[in-house]
Amino acid sequence: MNNVFELRNVYKSFNDFHLEDISLHLPRGYILGLLGPNGAGKSTTIKLLLNLLEPDSGEIQVLGSSYAHSETLIKQKIGYVGENQNFYQDLTIDWTVNFISRFYRTWNQEKLNDMLTNFGLKRQKQLKDLSKGQKVLFNISLALAHEPELLILDEPTSGLDPIARKEIMDILLDMLQDENKAILFSSHITEDVEQIADYVAIIIKGRLALFDTKEAILDGFRKVSIPKSTGKTLGSTLIANTQTLSEYKGMHSQPASLEEILISLVKEANR
C-alpha cells in the first residue's frame, strides 16, 4: 500500500453545503497541502478522513483499511491537530500528556520532552495560559508523540507569527525524513503550501478544482501579459493554463504563484 489515504468519489451533503465527488490520495513520504477559500470544504474533507463525519457515498481508505472495520487501529497511526483545538483548558500540560499517552500503544516520551523543552513549554502550566502559537506547538508535539504514520493538520499556521510558522515547517519537514510517513495540512495561506507541500489540492465550493504535484501545477499555469504596443488588448495580466496558451507575438509570460493560480480559479468558479 503506497498511499496513506485514498478518497474515491466521496459525496457529503449538509443543509447548506455539499462536498461533491472528491477523489484524492497521498503517497507515503510526501506532504499534501489542501487549499481553498474559507468554507470551501477543507475542514469537511479532513473530518471525513478522521471519520468524524461519514460520507453519503464514495469510498475512504486510510492506511490501507476502512473505518468500518478498524477504526481504532487506524487512529493508533494518525496524529491530528485541529484548528482551534482545545484540550481541557483547566488541565496542565503534564496532565494532558499523561492522559493522552494512555490511549496509544507507541509513545515516545523522550522525543516529546525534547520538543516541549525546545518550545519553552513548562510542564506545570495550565493550557489556558498558553499563547496561540504555544498551543499549536503543544498540539503538534502531542500529535507526534505516538509516532503517527499520517499527520493531519487543519489550518495549523493561521494566525501565527512568522517565527512560529517557521518552527512548524521545520517540524513537518523533520517528520518527512522518514519516507514512510506523510502529512496532510489545510491552509488558506498559500505561501506555506507553496513552500513545503509536494502535492496540492485546491477545493472550491465543495469541488476539487485541482489536484497534482506542486511542480506540475506551477508548470501548468503562466502569468501572461501582453504589451500595449502589440495593439492587442487583453487586460494587464492574466493567469493562463499552459496547454491552452498559444504563443502571441510579443507576449510576456512568467511563472505564476500558487496564490495567483488560486485566485484565478476562484474567480473562474464564481463566474
Add this chain to the structure above:
Amino acid sequence: MIHLLYKDLYLTRKTILLYLLIGLLLQFNPSMTPIFIFFITYGVLAKTELTEEKYEGYTLLSTLPVSKSTLVISKYLLGLLIVGLATTYTLILQLWINNLSGIAVSTILGIAAATLIVNGFLLLLSYKYGATRAITYFRIIVLSLFLIPWLLQISLGLPGEELILWASSLQASVMTILILSLIAYGVLMLISINTFKKRMS
C-alpha cells in the same frame, strides 16, 4: 476506559467535593436525604457534559484511538459510580448519625434506582441535543414530574413520611427494583450509543 473515567472524576472533583459536603449537612434532616443522591449524580453528569461541550471534548476524544461506544459507556459508568458512591455515603452517614432510624434502607435504595434511570435519561438527552439544551429540557421535565409533587408534599406537612410509607410497602421487592433500574439504565446507554454515533456522522 479507566483513564476516561479518571479524567471525568478529575475534571469534576470540585463539584463532587462540594456535593459531598452539602450531603453531610443534609443527613441531619433525614427527609432531605433522598435528594442528595439525585443532586450529586445530576451535578456531576451535567458538569462533565458541559465541560465536553465547552472544549469540544467529544471531537477531540473521537480523534483518539477509542471507539464511540467506549466514550458513551464511560459516561454511563461515571453515573453508576457516582450513584454507588452517594448511596454508600448516605448509608454510612445515616448509620453513624441516626443509626438508620430516620429513613429506611429500602427508601435510600429506591431513590438510588430512580436516580439511575433519571440520569441515564439526562445523558441520552445530551447526546441527542448537546449538553446545554439537554440540561434545560431535563430541568423542565424533572421539575414538573418529580420536584413539584415532592415539594407540595413537604409544604402540606408530614415531611417525608408518605414517601417512607410508600417505600416500605415496596421493601420486599427493592432488589427487583434495583435490578430493573440497572436494566433500564443499560437500555438507555445502548440508545445513547446509537444516538451519539448518528450525531457524530
Add this chain to the structure above:
Amino acid sequence: MYISISHHNPQPLYQQIVDQFKEGIADGRLSPNTPVPSIRVLAKELRVSVITVKRAYTELEQEGYLITKPASGSFIAPLEHTQLQQNQLKEAKEQLISLINRNKAFGISIDDLIQILKELEEQDE
C-alpha cells in the same frame, strides 16, 4: 557548499537549486565525486518541498551533472572542464534565442543587441 534560495525570485525554486549546483561545479566548489545531501535532508535544510529537490536532482542527473548510485546516494559527476563549458554554451544559446524573440516584438534587432553587448564589454574594460 551553501545553497540559498529565495521565494521572491521569479525563477522556480527547483531551477534556483539546479543553477547553483551548476555554478558550484563550474567554479570548482563542488569537485567531482563529492557526495551531495539526500533529497530529504536538502529539502529540510532549504525548507522546501521534497518534490522540488527531487525535480532539481532529476534535472541535474539528466544533464549529466549528478550521478546516483543505488544505496550510496548521489555524487557530483566527474565532468571535464571542456564538457562543462560546452554545456554552458548550449544553455547560453537558448537564453539568447529567447532574448532575441522577446525583443523582436519591440522592433529591436539582433544588431541592436550586439551593440549593447559591445558597450558592456567596453565598460568592463
